[in-house]
Amino acid sequence: MRTLVVGAGGMLGRQVTAACHERDHEVVALAHAALEITNPAAVDAALSRYRPDAVVNCAAFTDVDGAEDDEAGAMRVNDEGAALLAAAAASVGAKVLYPSSDYVFDGTRSEPYVESDLPSPLSAYGRTKQAGETSVAVANPRHFIVRSSWLFGLGGKNFVETMLRLGSEQPEVLVVSDQIGCPTYTRHLGEACALLVEGEAFGIHHVAGGGECSWYEFAQEIFDQAGVECRVMSATTGMLARKAPRPAHSVLGSERSDAIVLPHWSSGLAAYLAERALEAAA
Numbered sequence: 001m002r003t004l005v006v007g008a009g010g011m012l013g014r015q016v017t018a019a020c021h022e023r024d025h026e027v028v029a030l031a032h033a034a035l036e037i038t039n040p041a042a043v044d045a046a047l048s049r050y051r052p053d054a055v056v057n058c059a060a061f062t063d064v065d066g067a068e069d070d071e072a073g074a075m076r077v078n079d080e081g082a083a084l085l086a087a088a089a090a091s092v093g094a095k096v097l098y099p100s101s102d103y104v105f106d107g108t109r110s111e112p113y114v115e116s117d118l119p120s121p122l123s124a125y126g127r128t129k130q131a132g133e134t135s136v137a138v139a140n141p142r143h144f145i146v147r148s149s150w151l152f153g154l155g156g157k158n159f160v161e162t163m164l165r166l167g168s169e170q171p172e173v174l175v176v177s178d179q180i181g182c183p184t185y186t187r188h189l190g191e192a193c194a195l196l197v198e199g200e201a202f203g204i205h206h207v208a209g210g211g212e213c214s215w216y217e218f219a220q221e222i223f224d225q226a227g228v229e230c231r232v233m234s235a236t237t238g239m240l241a242r243k244a245p246r247p248a249h250s251v252l253g254s255e256r257s258d259a260i261v262l263p264h265w266s267s268g269l270a271a272y273l274a275e276r277a278l279e280a281a282a
């Protein structure tokens with residue numbers, strides 16, 4: 001099959017591209033410089049040119065705090081651009097996969113969120129992802145909405161990199177302990193996306209690292225596994241003011257009989273640290 005990966009230079013886009021290659025897809029990978037998804041003519045031209053069987057849209061406005069000041073800009077990419085791409089995919093008979101986020105939920109439940117739970121985003125970013133989910137579903141019936149959370153992996157800004165940098169600069173870090181979620185290794189999620197687009201299991205999928213933890217526990221595990229001496233101090237969300245509100249408990253579960261189960265987040269972390277070390281040695 002031929003798979004078009006858009007936003008292919010981003011953290012998830014890189015891994016989806018690699019996973020599609022590994023699964024013997026014929027892959028066309030377009031980074032931002034090669035395709036601007038808010039440009040209708042460029043989107044139509046790319047779809048007519050490559051005529052893929054599936055499109056994986058990894059292009060997104062992902063600055064959660066930045067979206068609070070530029071919701072319209074985030075909406076252009078996460079909703080309008082995503083809709084353009086989904087419609088253009090439909091026009092050439094291609095399926096579309098849209099990664100979405102746990103931030104579509106408000107985090108007030110104590111149980112994991114499943115696919116049929118109603119979104120109620122707290123932040124501008126969450127609203128743009130919820131809008132994108134709906135627009136993609138309307139534009140292309142052959143869609144996969146893949147909600148994931150707390151991504152880490154090569155080639156992007158992520159919590160693991162931030163902790164390793166801070167851990168090398170200072171003896172202690174302050175990390176919130178009252179937000180709980182599922183850290184997800186982009187390689188594991190990328191493999192799941194490549195597998196999904198081969199099939200016909202359309203609709204919403206929750207796909208996140210197994211288990212759950214707070215950012216505080218995640219930071220402790222990062223330093224333990226990386227062998228970094230840095231004390232993690234527990235903070236509350238209120239103590240560390242961020243522009244965008246975050247859900248307190250956005251653990252993702254699945255009610256699907258065909259749910260894709262990813263390895264535990266701590267195994268994802270171990271695999272990432274190993275991959276990162278290999279890359280540094282190369």
Ligand SMILES: NC(=O)c1ccc[n+]([C@@H]2O[C@H](COP(=O)([O-])OP(=O)(O)OC[C@H]3O[C@@H](n4cnc5c(N)ncnc54)[C@H](OP(=O)(O)O)[C@@H]3O)[C@@H](O)[C@H]2O)c1
Pocket residue numbers: 006007008009010011012013031032033035036037038057058059060061062077081098099100101102129148149150151152155156157
């Ligand atoms: N990161 C997380 O924790 C997380 C959690 C849950 C869900 N997700 C979702 O997962 C997906 C991938 O996220 P990620 O973490 O891989 O993000 P990322 O590393 O920020 O990658 C996004 C990519 O999209 C590109 N892009 C931005 N605007 C574009 C446009 N208008 N046209 C074409 N390309 C554009 C960016 O290019 P430039 O850098 O050149 O702008 C970047 O390469 C997103 O849908 C995100 O909402 C992420």
